[in-house]
Amino acid sequence: MSLTLLNVIIAVVCAIGFAAINAAYLVWAERRGAGRIQRRPGPNVNGPLGLLQPPADGLKLMTKQLIIPGGADKALFMVAPVLAMVPAIMSFVTIPFSPLIVANSMNIGVLMIFAFASLGGMSILLAGWGSRNKYGVMASVRAVSQAISYEVPMLITVITIVMMTGTMDLKEIVNAQAGGIWNWNLFPVHLKDDFVLQPLMPISFLIFFICSLAETNRAPFDLGEAESELVAGFHTEYGSMGFGLFFMGEYANIVIGASLTVILFLGGWHCPLGLLPGNVGFFLIKVYMLIFTFIWIRWTFPRTTIYGLLNLSWKILIPISLFNLLLQAGLLKVF
Amino acid sequence: MSGPIHIQPGETFTLNVGPQHPATHGVLRVKMEMDGEYIVKAETVLGYIHRMHELMGENRTYPQVLPNLSRLDYLGAMGYTHGHVLAVERAAGIEVPERAEYVRAIMVELNRVASHLFWFGAFVMDLGGFTPLMYAIEDREYILDMLEAVTGSRLTYCYFRFGGLYNDVDDDFVNAARAFIPRMRKSLKKYDALVTGNVILQQRLRDIGPISANMCRRYGATGPVARGSGIDFDVRKNEPYSVYPEFDFDVPVYHECDSLARYKVRMDEMEQSLRIIEQGLDKLPEGPIMPKKKPKIIKPPAGDYYQAVETARGSFGIRIVSDGGKNAYRFKLRSPTYSNMHLFDEACEGMMIMDALALMGSLDLVIPEIDR
Numbered sequence: 001m002s003l004t005l006l007n008v009i010i011a012v013v014c015a016i017g018f019a020a021i022n023a024a025y026l027v028w029a030e031r032r033g034a035g036r037i038q039r040r041p042g043p044n045v046n047g048p049l050g051l052l053q054p055p056a057d058g059l060k061l062m063t064k065q066l067i068i069p070g071g072a073d074k075a076l077f078m079v080a081p082v083l084a085m086v087p088a089i090m091s092f093v094t095i096p097f098s099p100l101i102v103a104n105s106m107n108i109g110v111l112m113i114f115a116f117a118s119l120g121g122m123s124i125l126l127a128g129w130g131s132r133n134k135y136g137v138m139a140s141v142r143a144v145s146q147a148i149s150y151e152v153p154m155l156i157t158v159i160t161i162v163m164m165t166g167t168m169d170l171k172e173i174v175n176a177q178a179g180g181i182w183n184w185n186l187f188p189v190h191l192k193d194d195f196v197l198q199p200l201m202p203i204s205f206l207i208f209f210i211c212s213l214a215e216t217n218r219a220p221f222d223l224g225e226a227e228s229e230l231v232a233g234f235h236t237e238y239g240s241m242g243f244g245l246f247f248m249g250e251y252a253n254i255v256i257g258a259s260l261t262v263i264l265f266l267g268g269w270h271c272p273l274g275l276l277p278g279n280v281g282f283f284l285i286k287v288y289m290l291i292f293t294f295i296w297i298r299w300t301f302p303r304t305t306i307y308g309l310l311n312l313s314w315k316i317l318i319p320i321s322l323f324n325l326l327l328q329a330g331l332l333k334v335f
Numbered sequence: 336m337s338g339p340i341h342i343q344p345g346e347t348f349t350l351n352v353g354p355q356h357p358a359t360h361g362v363l364r365v366k367m368e369m370d371g372e373y374i375v376k377a378e379t380v381l382g383y384i385h386r387m388h389e390l391m392g393e394n395r396t397y398p399q400v401l402p403n404l405s406r407l408d409y410l411g412a413m414g415y416t417h418g419h420v421l422a423v424e425r426a427a428g429i430e431v432p433e434r435a436e437y438v439r440a441i442m443v444e445l446n447r448v449a450s451h452l453f454w455f456g457a458f459v460m461d462l463g464g465f466t467p468l469m470y471a472i473e474d475r476e477y478i479l480d481m482l483e484a485v486t487g488s489r490l491t492y493c494y495f496r497f498g499g500l501y502n503d504v505d506d507d508f509v510n511a512a513r514a515f516i517p518r519m520r521k522s523l524k525k526y527d528a529l530v531t532g533n534v535i536l537q538q539r540l541r542d543i544g545p546i547s548a549n550m551c552r553r554y555g556a557t558g559p560v561a562r563g564s565g566i567d568f569d570v571r572k573n574e575p576y577s578v579y580p581e582f583d584f585d586v587p588v589y590h591e592c593d594s595l596a597r598y599k600v601r602m603d604e605m606e607q608s609l610r611i612i613e614q615g616l617d618k619l620p621e622g623p624i625m626p627k628k629k630p631k632i633i634k635p636p637a638g639d640y641y642q643a644v645e646t647a648r649g650s651f652g653i654r655i656v657s658d659g660g661k662n663a664y665r666f667k668l669r670s671p672t673y674s675n676m677h678l679f680d681e682a683c684e685g686m687m688i689m690d691a692l693a694l695m696g697s698l699d700l701v702i703p704e705i706d707r
Contacts, residue, residue, distance in 0.1 A: 038469035134350050138372060138688075219463060220535055228358050228461045229692045302535050303463025305689055306372065 015092035023248035024054035033295045061244035076130030081242045083123035084249035087116035098280040109170040121147035131237035139233030143224030153317040154211035174268030184267040200324040212257035219298035258290040358692045361702030392666030405491040408704040413446035414646030420495045422642035422653040426635035434622040435499040441615040444608040449478040450647035461696035499625035540595035544694030555674040558649025563597035565590035570645035594697040
C-alpha cells in the first residue's frame with residue numbers, strides 16, 4: 001500500500017517537474033527559434049545562450065501583484081488559470097515515454113487524455129467570462145467553438161486508430177507499431193501477420209496534426225488570443241502568475257499534443273528503422289521534432305479567420321475523417 | 336464596475352477599439368457597436384494627437400514651418416516636405432536646379448519604398464504573421480541608413496530647401512542606392528513567395544473589405560486605396576510635377592476593390608519606385624543643388640497657391656493663401672489618410688471584427704497624419 005502511494009507521489013512530482021521544465025524551456029526554445037527564423041538573436045543575455053531567461057521570467061511573474069479587475073467574478077477568475085494547468089499535468093500521468101517510464105498505464109489511456117483535453121477549453125471560457133472584459137468574452141466564445149469543432153475530427157481519427165489496433169491502451173498502441181517505420185500507423189502498409197492496407201492514414205495524420213494545433217490554440221489557429229484584434233484575448237486581464245499559468249499550460253498542452261501524435265502515429269519509443277531497441281530517447285526526439293514544427297508553423301503563417309477555421313473543420317476535416325473511419329471499418333470487416 | 340451585465344438577445348454592445356489598441360497603430364479610436372463578432376455600426380473618433388500644424392503654418396514663416404511637415408507622416412516624411420517646398424517655390428517663383436530635382440525624386444521614391452515596406456510588415460502582423468515584419472524592417476533599415484548618411488535623420492527629414500537641397504548626395508549614396516535596387520527586387524520576390532502566395536493570407540484578403548470606386552470618389556480617397564478600386568489616378572502621372580514626366584513608370588491599378596487589391600497595388604508600387612530610382616540614378620546630372628538667385632526672405636506675392644504631390648498614402652495637397660507677408664495667411668493641408676480613413680465607418684458595417692481590422696490595415700493609416 002505504502003509502495004503504491006510512494007509510486008503515485010513520485011509519478012505526480014515527475015509529471016509536474018516534466019511539465020514545468022518543458023513549459024519553461026519551450027518558451028525559451030520558441031523565442032530562440034523565432035529569433036533564428038526572423039534573423040535576430042532572441043534572448044541571449046541571461047546565462048549561456050540565454051538559458052537563464054526562463055527562471056528569470058518565472059521569478060518576475062511570481063513576484064508581481066495579481067490584480068483582479070473590479071467587477072470580475074473572483075472565483076472564476078482565480079480558478080481559470082489553475083484549470084488550464086492541471087489537466088495538462090494530469091495527462092502526463094498516462095503517457096508512456098518508454099515501456100518502463102509510464103506513471104500509470106491504463107487500458108483507457110486515450111479516453112482519459114481526451115477527457116482532460118476537453119477541460120482545457122473550460123479554463124479559457126471561465127477566464128474570458130470571469131474577467132469581465134469584452135475582448136475576453138469574445139475570445140472565449142471563439143476558443144470554445146474552436147475547441148468543440150476540432151475535438152470532433154480529432155476523436156474520429158483516434159477512433160480509427162483504436163479500431164486498427166483494437167485497444168485504447170496507449171502502451172499497446174505503441175507496441176503494435178514495433179519493428180520499423182513501415183509499421184507505424186502513419187504509413188499505409190502494415191507488414192504484420194494481419195496484413196492491413198490503409199491508404200488514408202497519412203491524411204489522418206495530417207488531420208490529427210492540424211487538430212492538435214487548433215486544440216492547443218497555436219498559430220495559425222490562435223483565435224483565442226488574436227493579439228491584433230482582441231488585444232490578448234481571454235488572458236487580457238491576467239497578470240502575474242495567472243498569466244504565467246496560462247502560458248505554461250499552453251506549452252504543456254503542446255507537449256501533450258506532440259506526445260499523443262508520436263504515440264498514435266509515429267511509433268512511440270520505437271526506433272525508426274527497427275535497428276535499435278526502443279527507448280525514451282527516440283520518443284523525446286520525435287516529440288521535440290514535432291514541437292519544432294509547431295514553432296516553425298507559428299512563425300511562418302498568418303492567422304486564419306474564425307469562419308475559415310470552422311469551415312475547415314466542419315466541411316473538410318470531419319467528412320474526410322468520417323470517410324476514413326468508414327474505410328477502416330470496412331477493411332476490418334473484409335479482412 | 337460591479338454587478339452583473341445583462342445583455343438581452345439581439346442587444347448590441349459598444350466596443351471601444353482604441354485609442355490604445357494594437358490594431359489601430361496609434362491613437363485612433365473606433366467606437367464599434369457590436370452584435371457578437373459582427374460590427375453593426377462603427378464610428379472613428381479623432382483628435383487624440385492633434386497638434387494644430389495648420390495654425391502653426393500661419394504663425395510661422397515658410398522656412399520655419401518646413402520641419403513641421405515631416406512630423407505629419409513619420410513613415411513617408413520626405414513626400415510631405417516635397418509638397419511644401421514645391422508649393423512655396425511655385426508661390427515665390429523660385430527656380431530649382433535640375434540636379435536637385437532629380438535627387439528629390441530619388442529621395443521621395445526611396446522613402447516611399449521604406450514606407451510601403453513598413454506598411455507591409457505591419458499589415459501582415461495585423462493578420463497574425465509576425466515574421467514578415469522583421470524581414471521588411473531589415474530592408475527598410477538599409478534605406479534609412481542611406482537616407483541618414485545624406486540627410487542626417489532617419490524618420491523626420493528636413494532635407495529639402497526652398498530652391499534645392501540641404502546637402503548634396505555623394506558617390507557613397509549613389510553606389511548604395513544602386514546596390515539596393517537588385518537587393519530589394521530579390522526581397523520582393525521573396526515576399527511574393529512567402530506572403531502573397533500564402534493560402535491563409537489569400538483567404539483572409541480576397542473579397543474582404545470591398546470599397547467601390549464610387550465610394551472612393553464620395554470620400555475623396557486617393558492613393559493605393561483608390562487604385563485598388565480601379566481608379567487610375569496618380570498625381571505623378573495626372574498632374575505631373577518636379578521631374579516625374581522624365582521617368583518611365585507604370586501606375587498599378589487593380590479592379591477587385593478588396594483588401595487583396597490594395598495589398599497588390601502597394602507591392603507593385605515598390606517595384607515601380609525602384610524603376611524610378613534606377614532611372615533617376617542613371618540620369619542624375621552634375622551641377623549645383625541650390626539656385627544662384629534666391630530671395631533671402633521668402634515673401635510670395637499675394638495670391639492663392641495649391642500644390643498636390645503623390646505621397647506613399649495618396650495625394651497630399653497644400654494650399655497656401657498669401658497676403659504678401661512672411662507668414663502664410665491661410666495654410667491648409669489636405670492629407671490623404673484623413674479621407675481614406677473615413678471610408679472605414681461605411682465599409683466595415685456588417686463585417687466581422689477581424690475582417691474589419693484587416694480592412695483597416697489595408698488602408699495604411701498613420702494617425703499623426705490624420706490628426707495633424
